[in-house]
Amino acid sequence: GENVEQHPSTLSVQEGDSAVIKCTYSDSASNYFPWYKQELGKGPQLIIDIRSNVGEKKDQRIAVTLNKTAKHFSLHITETQPEDSAVYFCAASSGGSTLGRLYFGRGTQLTVWP
Amino acid sequence: SQTIHQWPATLVQPVGSPLSLECTVEGTSNPNLYWYRQAAGRGLQLLFYSVGIGQISSEVPQNLSASRPQDRQFILSSKKLLLSDSGFYLCAWSVPKKEAFFGQGTRLTVV
Numbered sequence: 001g002e003n004v005e006q007h008p009s010t011l012s013v014q015e016g017d018s019a020v021i022k023c024t025y026s027d028s029a030s031n032y033f034p035w036y037k038q039e040l041g042k043g044p045q046l047i048i049d050i051r052s053n054v055g056e057k058k059d060q061r062i063a064v065t066l067n068k069t070a071k072h073f074s075l076h077i078t079e080t081q082p083e084d085s086a087v088y089f090c091a092a093s094s095g096g097s098t099l100g101r102l103y104f105g106r107g108t109q110l111t112v113w114p
Numbered sequence: 115s116q117t118i119h120q121w122p123a124t125l126v127q128p129v130g131s132p133l134s135l136e137c138t139v140e141g142t143s144n145p146n147l148y149w150y151r152q153a154a155g156r157g158l159q160l161l162f163y164s165v166g167i168g169q170i171s172s173e174v175p176q177n178l179s180a181s182r183p184q185d186r187q188f189i190l191s192s193k194k195l196l197l198s199d200s201g202f203y204l205c206a207w208s209v210p211k212k213e214a215f216f217g218q219g220t221r222l223t224v225v
Contacts, residue, residue: 006157034213043120043204043216044158089157098165100148100206100214101173104157 002027004092006105013080014113021108023090024072030092032099033066033073038087038107047088048075080112116141120205120217127224133178133192135220137205140186145207147188148214149180152202164188200224 003026013019025033031052036044050057050064050073057064061080066073077084087107095101117140127133139145146165150158160173162180170180177196181189188205200223208214 004157036216041219041221043218046213046215049213091158097210098146098163098208099212100146100208101160101163102158102214104159106155106157 002030002092002094002103004090004103004105006090006108008108009106010109010111012111012113015080015082017080019075019077019080019084019110019112021075021088021090021110022072023074023092023105024070025092025103026071027092027094027103028071029094030103032093032095033064034091034093034099034102035062035064035075036089036091038089040086044089077110080110082112082114085110085112116207116215118205118207118215118217120203120220122220123218124221125223127195127222129197129224130194133190133195133199133222135190135203135205135222137188137190137217138186139207142186142207142209144185145209146214147182148206148208149188149190150204150206150216152204152219154201158204162190195224197224 006023034049037047038044061078063076090105091102148163149161152158164182204219205217206214
């Protein structure tokens with residue numbers, strides 16, 4: 001089955017700095033890669049996703065890059081703000097019509113200091 | 115707009131007791147439905163998914179079962195809870211070939 005590795009497990013940055021979280025996956029059949037943000041005691045919230053036919057996608061301060069050859073993808077957050085503090089999860093799916101069949105990384109606790 | 119409801123939010127159950135967690139989705143028809151479990155400090159693990167009424171696929175062997183009695187209702191059950199069943203249970207939905215959205219979860223503690 002798919003194995004998703006995520007690094008780092010914790011990340012502390014100063015407000016205004018950039019944050020980068022990296023993930024690798026093992027199954028070359030995976031073709032959909034979402035990122036979720038989870039606040040304490042809540043369900044994960046989708047923040048951005050990318051499909052295997054695209055190398056990069058950006059949404060305001062958030063961007064995701066995908067390298068299919070190397071089987072890794074990354075989340076980039078620029079101009080971080082304290083409200084960006086949360087746990088971030090990467091995931092991978094080869095689910096076709098069931099893109100909710102996701103394999104998750106273990107998460108990164110991001111702390112943004114004012 | 116679509117919404118997903120999970121209840122209860124928290125639950126404390128003794129070992130050996132039964133379990134029933136319910137999830138409903140509003141604002142969409144024939145969604146794909148999913149149950150995930152999140153152990154402390156871990157990522158989410160897919161337990162079950164369903165593409166239609168009465169259709170259940172299990173991802174991992176366990177002490178739990180799932181049912182989908184109605185189009186937008188997904189139930190997670192156990193006949194006898196184990197200590198290892200403790201965790202944060204999340205329901206999610208998606209439409210075919212689209213992203214998944216999660217509910218707010220149920221914190222289950224088995225004592």
